[in-house]
Amino acid sequence: MELLQTNTLQSAREKLLDYLMGKHDKKTVKLMDAEGQVLAEDIRSLSPIPSFRRSTVDGYAVLSRDTQGVSESIPAFLENVEEIRIGHEATSVLKSGQCAYVPTGGMLPEGADAVVMVEYCEPFSLESIAVYDSVSVGRNVVNIGEDVESNGVILKKGTTLHPQAIGALASAGISRVSIYTSLKLTIISTGDELVSLDKVPELGQVRDINTYALESLAKKNGFDVVSTYVLKDEEELLKSAVLDSMQISDIVVISGGSSQGKQDLTARVIDALSEPGVFIHGISIKPGKPTILGYDKQSSTALIGLPGHPVAAMIIFELIVIWVKNKLIGKNDETYIYAKLKTNVGSAPGKTTCQMVRLSDFEGEYFAEPIFGKSGIMSTLTAANGYTLIDMNKEGLHKGEIVKVFLI
Amino acid sequence: MELLQTNTLQSAREKLLDYLMGKHDKKTVKLMDAEGQVLAEDIRSLSPIPSFRRSTVDGYAVLSRDTQGVSESIPAFLENVEEIRIGHEATSVLKSGQCAYVPTGGMLPEGADAVVMVEYCEPFSLESIAVYDSVSVGRNVVNIGEDVESNGVILKKGTTLHPQAIGALASAGISRVSIYTSLKLTIISTGDELVSLDKVPELGQVRDINTYALESLAKKNGFDVVSTYVLKDEEELLKSAVLDSMQISDIVVISGGSSQGKQDLTARVIDALSEPGVFIHGISIKPGKPTILGYDKQSSTALIGLPGHPVAAMIIFELIVIWVKNKLIGKNDETYIYAKLKTNVGSAPGKTTCQMVRLSDFEGEYFAEPIFGKSGIMSTLTAANGYTLIDMNKEGLHKGEIVKVFLI
Numbered sequence: 001m002e003l004l005q006t007n008t009l010q011s012a013r014e015k016l017l018d019y020l021m022g023k024h025d026k027k028t029v030k031l032m033d034a035e036g037q038v039l040a041e042d043i044r045s046l047s048p049i050p051s052f053r054r055s056t057v058d059g060y061a062v063l064s065r066d067t068q069g070v071s072e073s074i075p076a077f078l079e080n081v082e083e084i085r086i087g088h089e090a091t092s093v094l095k096s097g098q099c100a101y102v103p104t105g106g107m108l109p110e111g112a113d114a115v116v117m118v119e120y121c122e123p124f125s126l127e128s129i130a131v132y133d134s135v136s137v138g139r140n141v142v143n144i145g146e147d148v149e150s151n152g153v154i155l156k157k158g159t160t161l162h163p164q165a166i167g168a169l170a171s172a173g174i175s176r177v178s179i180y181t182s183l184k185l186t187i188i189s190t191g192d193e194l195v196s197l198d199k200v201p202e203l204g205q206v207r208d209i210n211t212y213a214l215e216s217l218a219k220k221n222g223f224d225v226v227s228t229y230v231l232k233d234e235e236e237l238l239k240s241a242v243l244d245s246m247q248i249s250d251i252v253v254i255s256g257g258s259s260q261g262k263q264d265l266t267a268r269v270i271d272a273l274s275e276p277g278v279f280i281h282g283i284s285i286k287p288g289k290p291t292i293l294g295y296d297k298q299s300s301t302a303l304i305g306l307p308g309h310p311v312a313a314m315i316i317f318e319l320i321v322i323w324v325k326n327k328l329i330g331k332n333d334e335t336y337i338y339a340k341l342k343t344n345v346g347s348a349p350g351k352t353t354c355q356m357v358r359l360s361d362f363e364g365e366y367f368a369e370p371i372f373g374k375s376g377i378m379s380t381l382t383a384a385n386g387y388t389l390i391d392m393n394k395e396g397l398h399k400g401e402i403v404k405v406f407l408i
Numbered sequence: 409m410e411l412l413q414t415n416t417l418q419s420a421r422e423k424l425l426d427y428l429m430g431k432h433d434k435k436t437v438k439l440m441d442a443e444g445q446v447l448a449e450d451i452r453s454l455s456p457i458p459s460f461r462r463s464t465v466d467g468y469a470v471l472s473r474d475t476q477g478v479s480e481s482i483p484a485f486l487e488n489v490e491e492i493r494i495g496h497e498a499t500s501v502l503k504s505g506q507c508a509y510v511p512t513g514g515m516l517p518e519g520a521d522a523v524v525m526v527e528y529c530e531p532f533s534l535e536s537i538a539v540y541d542s543v544s545v546g547r548n549v550v551n552i553g554e555d556v557e558s559n560g561v562i563l564k565k566g567t568t569l570h571p572q573a574i575g576a577l578a579s580a581g582i583s584r585v586s587i588y589t590s591l592k593l594t595i596i597s598t599g600d601e602l603v604s605l606d607k608v609p610e611l612g613q614v615r616d617i618n619t620y621a622l623e624s625l626a627k628k629n630g631f632d633v634v635s636t637y638v639l640k641d642e643e644e645l646l647k648s649a650v651l652d653s654m655q656i657s658d659i660v661v662i663s664g665g666s667s668q669g670k671q672d673l674t675a676r677v678i679d680a681l682s683e684p685g686v687f688i689h690g691i692s693i694k695p696g697k698p699t700i701l702g703y704d705k706q707s708s709t710a711l712i713g714l715p716g717h718p719v720a721a722m723i724i725f726e727l728i729v730i731w732v733k734n735k736l737i738g739k740n741d742e743t744y745i746y747a748k749l750k751t752n753v754g755s756a757p758g759k760t761t762c763q764m765v766r767l768s769d770f771e772g773e774y775f776a777e778p779i780f781g782k783s784g785i786m787s788t789l790t791a792a793n794g795y796t797l798i799d800m801n802k803e804g805l806h807k808g809e810i811v812k813v814f815l816i
Binding site: 031032035036050051052084085086087088089090105106107147148154155161162163164165166167168169170171172173175191192193194197198200201202203204205206207208209210211212213214215216217219220232310314335337338361364365366379381382384385402407408 | 439440443444458459460492493494495496497498513514515555556562563569570571572573574575576577578579580581583599600601602605606608609610611612613614615616617618619620621622623624625627628640718719722743745746769772773774787789790792793810815816
């Protein structure tokens, strides 16, 4: 164990990130299974898009110079040499004085360099069309590669694949993509008062919340939860669970009580089982001060002691574990909403304070109402829908200040 | 077919909602499988939470009146009758002059009505404690049912089960929940120019985008996509696909070209196969005007003709199909962000205009930059990350106006 001092949130994040760097594997999946996943490599187009010149309107493909000086009162008369069908190759080669009908999305014939909308044309004789509009080169045409150049980057590594990205990749003929695999996570919740959900608590006992809250938070954020435990506060039980978990997990989180004794137990177990062991014991954040970060080189597993209080455990999981995971895969589309604070709120100077809030909106503005929970865990959990971080150098925030609200 | 007129977006939504009302089934799932799902019934607590009086601190449970007048210089001396352990029942019944050690989260003994923090206490003799703080009734105590009353509503029908809600339900001993089942959806994309992703397009052909973009948009929003088709524009092919789909789907969407002829084909097929058939042909929205809504009573299937352009098809799917689905299950936690328009933007008076935008933020403010796409489908799809709706009674919006941006 190194000499330990209380770290700031940011330095704790970065130290953990250093240990886990390169931890994420890649895998190839079918495009349709990639929604919500993060790209592990740049995607380049296999061919230019579009791969042929397309009309953006129903109309007549022309040589633009044939329409010079044309107006509603002075039409040009052009020979109609082809009726191009959607989905088929245009076979003619237009010469001056000729035109060809082309539908929206249809292929332009060689020689043509613009399209006149059908509204400005009318059949004049069996084989000729009167054109009443003057068009410049490229009018109503999408050129080859105008959307994406051949071998151009369509989407960058680190992009989250939303539905519109899936559609874009389909149009480019990309049927498989390389995405990051999920980090494997074990969740251990310890406490002599805890019983699991399938048991009826006796007097003095409560049902465990943390395995449920953390597992669903982790799954929602793309972790692969490989194992969960609810344990009494006994060193041997904890050691055995951690040892088993290290073999199958990239990260093991252990949520325990907030008392010094329980935190010491978690730190002792992590140090006994890992090398270099605990590298951070205590983070200047509220809630979450007793957070412990450790690492084991041999199994390359991060071992993280979270606070026992469910709200604090979720906050630290979000602020540290999910933050590090997103950094590892280069994902940087954080979502937050700017909101006006509804009341003054105090904070702990020297610590980053995470304040739970309820976000609401009124006439074009967002408001954040601080939610304070006694130990009424459940009410706090369900009343808040976001949190804001108060800088460690501030003593609090004033009513009316603009804060970033991160949705939970 | 009724006499048809162009409908506003809102009236189109509501007519479709009327037809589909009551369409959603419920099912019971394990709590851990319910993250992101929507509750189909109110959840009531089985017992009060907490079910015993708990201390919120490490300290000594006391009769508060024994601490009246106590201060740092005038302690009270109380007989310590029990060391209550976390997770165990408190067995003593405190009388005046007595106290009992209780850890954070531990059970208060009968007779006690407050807890003095351990910081204000010290052992005085083998069996007595000196208490240096005066506490009022209820101090540092969570009473029975203070968090949730017995039989109280924990979460309401229509609530989306985020991780914190899952945690709250676990604490209440709820191991199964009733959620809404997914609506079954078939996606049909038609066009003579379309080839599916596994084929190499010839000149004049393009790969289908809509089955991919709509399937992932639908899945992301909780639909069960039971079937997809990419078809040529032939009446018999379309009829056969729609007929098959109606047997297994709650909703069938058919995205086709934007030309009048193709829209007529879709409307004709819907009318031929369903009763009452098409009830809306054309919505005053841009893009998306040619949208068709129909319904078949016998199979209780909604039949929806979407525009062929991928961006328009996704927008109409979002604005109508997803809107109706959310209304059906009473889900009303829309997420949007207020942003300042970066440039003027025009709109089509008499139509609701859906304008794609790119959201960015700078020094505590969000900005929405309108994204205009030629027919460069792909670039528009990946450059925008949201959209805003412009009222049908407006002629556009000015730079600097505040708009609601819905993220995509």
